[in-house]
Amino acid sequence: MARRTNELTIEELSVVNTTKVVKEIDFKTALSLFVDDCEIRNLRPQTIQYYKNELSVFYKILKEQDIILSMDTIAKDHIKRNVILYMKEKGLQTVSINTRLRAIRAFFNFLHREKYIKDNPLNDIKLLKDRRKVVETFTKEQLQKLFNQPNLRSFVGVRDYTFMLLLLETGVRVSELQGVCVQDILWNESKLHIRNTKTYKERLVPIQLKMKNQLQKYIQIRGVMETDSLFVTLDGEPMSKRQFQNRVTYYGKQADMNSVRCSCHTFRHTFAKLSVKNGAGIFELQQILGHTSMEMVRVYVNLFSDDVMDKHKTFSPLINLNFRM
The missing domain is CATH 1.10.150 (DNA polymerase; domain 1)
Structure with a gap:
């Protein structure tokens, strides 16, 4: 076999210089x-x-x-x-x-x-445009129906009543609720420590006296257990996301509520709606809900603020027109 030359050919150099x-x-x-x-x-x-x-x-x-x-x-x-x-x-x-x-x-x-492929087939491919749907929320009447469903003479009923109240009071995601432990309730500060967040940024969410009183009742009934998880099953195991969701769906069916999606996330939207109507600002909402951007918070404010409705009474084009009605 003839001895090869030390200098690389053009073809060989192209192999050396390839990024693949x-x-x-x-x-x-x-x-x-x-x-x-x-x-x-x-x-x-x-x-x-x-x-x-x-x-x-x-x-x-x-x-x-x-x-x-x-x-x-x-x-x-x-x-x-x-x-x-x-x-x-x-x-x-x-x-x-x-x-x-x-x-x-x-x-x-x-x-x-990481240079496992030369070209990225997703370059310049955008997400499909979609119509932004109106955010579904519970009305006060629907909330009353839901909270009337749990049997407060049973452990499961008291537990479910309590976690639904907590969803409404704090607007937390169901994945965050799943991660709440007994020691995450900061009684003296009237706050709930949310650790298992979507963004990895822990946050403190305020809770008021009514919520604290209900939590105290539930914890007393819950008793001492091996798990630290706040919400547990009859077997003493931490509740899963699916179990939280199934309970809300179940109560929605019991209340014959077909006009709105009965889910844990609907409680989150409802928290945002009621908070905006009660005067919550955009920065307070962002902090409590744990959003990294203002986009969704602005949607809530734009949808649920009464300011636009009130101001429309003063600038409606029909005010000074004398059409036959």
């Missing part, structure tokens, strides 16, 4: 690398599970169309035609498509950033 590190990375390997990166960045378990679920469905969508490609050969057209249009044809709602696209984008952004 891994060739033909398959989905399973890519997903494993992405999940490892999520773990390193200390993302919430719920967020990591969301990525796993949505990306598994993404790969399933491609397989259903007999598209079995390595991640570095998936192109923008695959995303447009074989993912977005495919989901639309299957009748998925815009919000569901956008939820999946966010996960796919995070996945390919990671692969491109």
Whole structure:
């Protein structure tokens, strides 16, 4: 075998200078690398599970169309035609498509950033435009119906009555409620310490005398247990997010409330509505609700503030017109 020359050819130099590190990375390997990166960045378990679920469905969508490609050969057209249009044809709602696209984008952004793929197929692909729906909230009459449902002669009834009151009093997310422990109630300060937050930023939420009194009654009935979780099952286990949601749904059905979605998150929206109507400002709402941006808080203020309604009485175009009515 002849001795090779030491100087590299133009073709060999192009191999050295290429930015592509891994060739033909398959989905399973890519997903494993992405999940490892999520773990390193200390993302919430719920967020990591969301990525796993949505990306598994993404790969399933491609397989259903007999598209079995390595991640570095998936192109923008695959995303447009074989993912977005495919989901639309299957009748998925815009919000569901956008939820999946966010996960796919995070996945390919990671692969491109770490140079596992040369081109990012999600570049210039935007989320689908969606109509912003009116935020659903409970009316005072509906709240009365809901709170009339729990059987206050039972442990489950007192527990459910208490956690629904706490949802209404604080506007916390159900995932945050799930993480509340007995010692998180700061009795002397009249505050609730929210630790298990979506943003990883712990916060203190005020609670008033009525809420403190109800919590004291519930804790007395709850008794001493091995778990520190505030809300527990009959078996003494911490309640799950699904169990909180199922109880609210159950009481909604019991109250025959079909005109509004009976969910823990509807309590959050209702807290925002009633707080705005009672004079809460945008910064107080942001702090209590734990929003990182003002966008959703502004939506609440714009939707529920009586200021616009009151001022419209003075600037309505019909005021000085003499049309026959």
